[in-house]
Amino acid sequence: MSDVQLILSGPIAEVRLDNPAKLNAFTVKMLLSLEDCCADLERDSDIRAVVVTAAPSRAFCSGADISEWGELSPGEFARHWVRDGHRIFDRLARLSKPTIAAIEAHAFGGGLEFAATCDIRVMAPKATLALPEAGVGIVPGWSGTQRLLRLLGEPVVKEMALFGRRITAERAHALGFAAEVSQDARTTAFEIAEKLTTTSPRAVEVAKYMIHAAVDEDRGAMIEALGAGMAGATADRDEGVTAFREKRKPNFTGA
CATH class of the missing domain: 1.10.287 (Helix Hairpins)
Incomplete structure (x- = not known):
């Protein structure tokens, strides 16, 4: 079974991260699978909405699997890991279908950048957001200082990227990053998606x-x-x- 699953249910598609043993952290294989999912979704005219989810874990997505990039040379890290991830996340962000992220647990680093590609986000009350890259000697590389800046604003992104502060679901909602805070974020996201099936x-x-x-x-x-x-x-x-x-x-x- 793939670590990124594309599940079709009538006009609604679910893109599901499924790597709970590693807190749904991204591997190279997962990134490539996500790219394939985007291509399939773009070609399927029957799909009206996409819900992005993750397997139950302590994290919606903890970011990038350090075992995948920790041994890369600086050139390989920049040319392949960062640029490939950026390209694939951009593909999801620019999907012609509307996308909704159901953030049921923490979204850190690349996981937050992944959620930021969606059109709207629903968060569980316990979920938090963070950009902890500086703690392992790197910087956000999949649009954390670019797309995320437009969504949260410079001061908030600096709080996370420079000072390592976490943003709660309640604050994310107040800032407009989360459309809703729900005890059952997944169900709420699918309810929002269902309403899209009545629009043009x-x-x-x-x-x-x-x-x-x-x-x-x-x-x-x-x-x-x-x-x-x-x-x-x-x-x-x-x-x-x-x-x-x-x-x-x-x-x-x-x-």
């Missing part, structure tokens, strides 16, 4: 693209995706494709 999937997708363009989450790609959608919905697009296939000049009308 295309409208939700376009709204996500527009918001991401506004906050510079892959702005170039978001703007071009919106433009491509507008052009692709025209009669001129159909005429252009038809004319190409028939090897004739297109007769564009602006419709």
Whole structure:
């Protein structure tokens, strides 16, 4: 069984970390599996929402498995571990489907960065957030000083990354990072996902693209995706494709 599972239940998909023996810490294999999950989700037009969860443990995700990166040279660490993780987390953040993280336990380091890729988050009261990388001589590498800065703000990220302070679920909710604090975060996240099945999937997708363009989450790609959608919905697009296939000049009308 994979340490990252993709579980489909009608129009709702669950991406589940399943490495509880290591507090759901990320390994190289898990990162690659997550990338595969993102590719599968993007291709499946029947999926309307994605809930991100983790196997029961003392941590939703404790970050990156130190046994996976501790022996890497500085060059390998920067070129592969950090950049590959960043690329894969970006893939999840930019998924066209809306995503909800159910944080039932602590989210530290890469685990917090993982949760930050989701569109909204539901936290259990006991869950906390932290960026403890300085304690092992490294810095956040999977968007903890970038994407997380937009979500929590400079002072709060400095509290965690520089001073090692933990953020409680209650404070995360007050800061807007958590949409809700729930005794059963997983159930609440699925209830939110279920409501999405009554809305227009295309409208939700376009709204996500527009918001991401506004906050510079892959702005170039978001703007071009919106433009491509507008052009692709025209009669001129159909005429252009038809004319190409028939090897004739297109007769564009602006419709």
